[in-house]
Amino acid sequence: MxxxxxxxxxxxxxxxxxxxxxxxxxxxxxxxxxxxxxxxxxxxxxxxxxxxxxxxxxxxxxxxxxxxxxxxxxxxxxxxxxxxxxxxxxxxxxxxxxxxxxxxxxxxxxxxxxxxxxxDPDGWSRDWVDVAGMSDHIVSLPPAGVREFNDRAAQLLRELAAKYAGDPEARQVSAWHGAVPRSTEEGS
CATH class of the missing domain: 1.10.10.10 (Winged helix-like DNA-binding domain superfamily/Winged helix DNA-binding domain)
Incomplete structure (x- = not known):
């Protein structure tokens, strides 16, 4: 915990x-x-x-x-x-x-x-280069949906950390998730 x-x-x-x-x-x-x-x-x-x-x-x-x-x-x-x-x-x-x-x-x-x-991808295996990066998704959610997303993402990270504990290929990674509402002027 x-x-x-x-x-x-x-x-x-x-x-x-x-x-x-x-x-x-x-x-x-x-x-x-x-x-x-x-x-x-x-x-x-x-x-x-x-x-x-x-x-x-x-x-x-x-x-x-x-x-x-x-x-x-x-x-x-x-x-x-x-x-x-x-x-x-x-x-x-x-x-x-x-x-x-x-x-x-x-x-x-x-x-x-x-x-x-x-x-810097140089020096990392193809597997690491393929999974490194970010993506963004624009979806319509109410505050309750964003809260659920945050809670489920955090839970999934905890589960995966436990599942792969001790894996010889495991490395510390920075993982982010976040959401902010877009202003009505964006994308207009």
Whole structure:
């Protein structure tokens, strides 16, 4: 069972939506515990910058010190949760919350763009190249249908992760699903 951190305070959502913090938290979740220096090398930032942002993530409960340190000179950090969620409707009840949700949606889009841009088919097998990518579908659904889509997609991913656990060809993959309503002006 994946552990989640459910945000209900717009200040917490805004704090984690900083571009570098999103990347650091994602790296700690995907690659495991690391020091500020190790993370700095991965993201091309100084250890001072990554240290500051790690302390902010710690302050808001996203990460914690890792007890399994390599040496006593530098703190190792680990993510406290597998993923972060929030109730956009609840947070959007205030102007501050609407702004925090908007910023986080932008960060999510930037992340997807960065990950897709970093994928280079060179060096991957034909099987991986064939399945890598995205598609978009334009369908008409009510909010209940979008909620069902999200729930079923998440459940399917959990089932497939369990089914293929231990498969020698398995690799970490970034998988996304999402939906936003189109404005009436789009496509007109």
């Amino acid at each position: 994946m552990e989640q951190y459910k945000i209900s305070d717009p200040r917490v959502l805004k704090a984690v939506s900083h571009p570098l913090r999103v990347r650091l938290l994602g790296l700690l979740r995907s690659d495991g515990p690391a020091t500020a220096s190790e993370l700095g090398r991965k993201v091309g930032e100084s250890s001072g910058s990554t240290s500051y942002h790690l302390r902010e993530l710690f302050k808001f409960g996203f990460i914690e010190e890792d007890d399994d340190r390599r040496d006593g000179r530098e703190r190792r950090w680990r993510a406290r949760h597998d993923y972060t969620s929030w109730d956009a409707g609840e947070l959007s009840a205030t102007a501050e919350g609407r702004e925090a949700v908007r910023i986080m949606h932008l960060r999510q889009g930037e992340f997807v763009g960065r990950v897709m841009g970093e994928f």
